[in-house]
Amino acid sequence: MAVRVQEEDFDIGRELAALTAGNHAIGGLGVFVGLVRDIAGGQSVSAMSLEHYPGMTERQLEEIEREAHARWPLDASLIIHRVGDLAPGDNIVLVACASAHRQAALDATGFLIDWLKTRAPFWKREDTPDGARWVDAREADDTAAARWG
Amino acid sequence: MAVRVQEEDFDIGRELAALTAGNHAIGGLGVFVGLVRDIAGGQSVSAMSLEHYPGMTERQLEEIEREAHARWPLDASLIIHRVGDLAPGDNIVLVACASAHRQAALDATGFLIDWLKTRAPFWKREDTPDGARWVDAREADDTAAARWG
Amino acid sequence: MKLMYFAWVRQRIGAASETVEAPAEAATVEGLVAWLKTRGPGYAEAFKDTRAIRYAVNQEYVEPTHPVASGDEVAFFPPVTGG
Amino acid sequence: MKLMYFAWVRQRIGAASETVEAPAEAATVEGLVAWLKTRGPGYAEAFKDTRAIRYAVNQEYVEPTHPVASGDEVAFFPPVTGG
Numbered sequence: 001m002a003v004r005v006q007e008e009d010f011d012i013g014r015e016l017a018a019l020t021a022g023n024h025a026i027g028g029l030g031v032f033v034g035l036v037r038d039i040a041g042g043q044s045v046s047a048m049s050l051e052h053y054p055g056m057t058e059r060q061l062e063e064i065e066r067e068a069h070a071r072w073p074l075d076a077s078l079i080i081h082r083v084g085d086l087a088p089g090d091n092i093v094l095v096a097c098a099s100a101h102r103q104a105a106l107d108a109t110g111f112l113i114d115w116l117k118t119r120a121p122f123w124k125r126e127d128t129p130d131g132a133r134w135v136d137a138r139e140a141d142d143t144a145a146a147r148w149g
Numbered sequence: 150m151a152v153r154v155q156e157e158d159f160d161i162g163r164e165l166a167a168l169t170a171g172n173h174a175i176g177g178l179g180v181f182v183g184l185v186r187d188i189a190g191g192q193s194v195s196a197m198s199l200e201h202y203p204g205m206t207e208r209q210l211e212e213i214e215r216e217a218h219a220r221w222p223l224d225a226s227l228i229i230h231r232v233g234d235l236a237p238g239d240n241i242v243l244v245a246c247a248s249a250h251r252q253a254a255l256d257a258t259g260f261l262i263d264w265l266k267t268r269a270p271f272w273k274r275e276d277t278p279d280g281a282r283w284v285d286a287r288e289a290d291d292t293a294a295a296r297w298g
Numbered sequence: 299m300k301l302m303y304f305a306w307v308r309q310r311i312g313a314a315s316e317t318v319e320a321p322a323e324a325a326t327v328e329g330l331v332a333w334l335k336t337r338g339p340g341y342a343e344a345f346k347d348t349r350a351i352r353y354a355v356n357q358e359y360v361e362p363t364h365p366v367a368s369g370d371e372v373a374f375f376p377p378v379t380g381g
Numbered sequence: 382m383k384l385m386y387f388a389w390v391r392q393r394i395g396a397a398s399e400t401v402e403a404p405a406e407a408a409t410v411e412g413l414v415a416w417l418k419t420r421g422p423g424y425a426e427a428f429k430d431t432r433a434i435r436y437a438v439n440q441e442y443v444e445p446t447h448p449v450a451s452g453d454e455v456a457f458f459p460p461v462t463g464g
Contacts, residue, residue: 011162024185035177113251123376
């Protein structure tokens with residue numbers, strides 16, 4: 001279990017290799033990577049800035065990760081979330097779960113990103129031709145999180 | 150869309166970077182990596198060998214990939230499957246799907262690996278203390294594939 | 299009591315955090331909000347629609363009826379949009 | 382007609398592939414299996430439980446009743462176990 005909030009980019013290959021290294025009980029690794037899109041809500045986005053609540057962010061991410069381990073038999077998991085100024089195409093978030101079996105790995109990965117999106121205190125501000133705007137929370141994200149009960 | 154069957158290992162970081170490079174419409178990347186376990190069916194596994202049906206394998210993988218693109222709005226996808234002699238901890242398969250939205254990326258990834266497991270002509274032989282044995286197909290894999298309809 | 303503001307709540311109030319001595323009637327999160335709204339137009343603007351605000355006391359989510367005490371860290375922010 | 386065998390079907394028969402001239406009555410996949418079983422103990426062993434066998438004609442999955450013709454590539458193998 002590991003949680004990191006950082007301004008720097010992450011190296012996906014290196015992070016995943018470290019996550020599974022030496023544990024030959026792992027049969028499946030589920031991964032989700034979120035990236036900055038250059039269009040959102042029909043408007044072009046030239047840059048994005050991510051604000052967060054230091055301290056509470058890490059607590060929430062750790063709590064979400066503990067919940068995933070309580071629900072699925074995971075060998076390892078990782079959440080990395082970037083903050084600060086980002087550009088289209090940049091990595092935002094990496095979520096990964098390793099398990100003996102693929103279904104647990106993939107389900108736990110979906111659960112982590114769904115819960116993160118509704119509980120972890122991050123806020124996105126996008127630069128558009130009409131100026132900067134705070135991204136509105138999406139009802140679809142609440143629905144996605146709710147299906148995990 | 151790309152499908153590869155190869156003996157060599159794959160570099161996950163490089164493959165995923167190539168998959169999303171230059172396409173800033175991508176907001177989410179779903180990934181599954183299958184690895185060789187050192188235990189299966191309660192027995193220790195010292196080595197694994199993967200046989201396949203050259204020609205039919207690629208056709209089936211391409212068909213499965215086309216089906217995923219018909220079901221979800223994907224920007225890119227990739228399936229790499231290794232064959233030949235493997236050891237515990239080695240990568241077996243990489244499946245990745247990129248989309249504007251995370252749910253499509255993750256669902257398509259789950260679909261691809263579930264269908265691959267029941268339709269792509271690969272066969273695993275494991276070396277155990279009792280000798281080599283062909284891995285039996287699991288009913289759970291049929292059930293997993295069937296839920297996609 | 300330490301108050302923290304994030305995203306557009308922070309921008310409307312014009313501060314990321316402040317340390318206040320809240321009056322006795324501000325004994326819950328919603329009591330605190332009612333008092334903050336009297337402190338100036340930025341506060342009134344930030345809290346004009348409280349359905350759009352989420353609350354945390356000591357870094358845990360709470361309901362508006364949750365009690366607050368002098369040593370608490372109380373945060374106000376919009377629904378989260380990370381990931 | 383080209384026949385291909387994989388995994389334990391290949392091992393029991395002792396060949397990965399062969400080119401045969403099947404008799405006229407072997408006009409379907411199951412007809413072909415019935416004829417193959419007469420060709421030796423390895424074939425009989427491989428096909429003793431056909432519920433455990435899958436069939437492909439020209440690299441597409443087919444049912445046992447599927448017709449086969451002289452130019453076809455017909456493959457016999459156990460349920461797949463990749464991934």
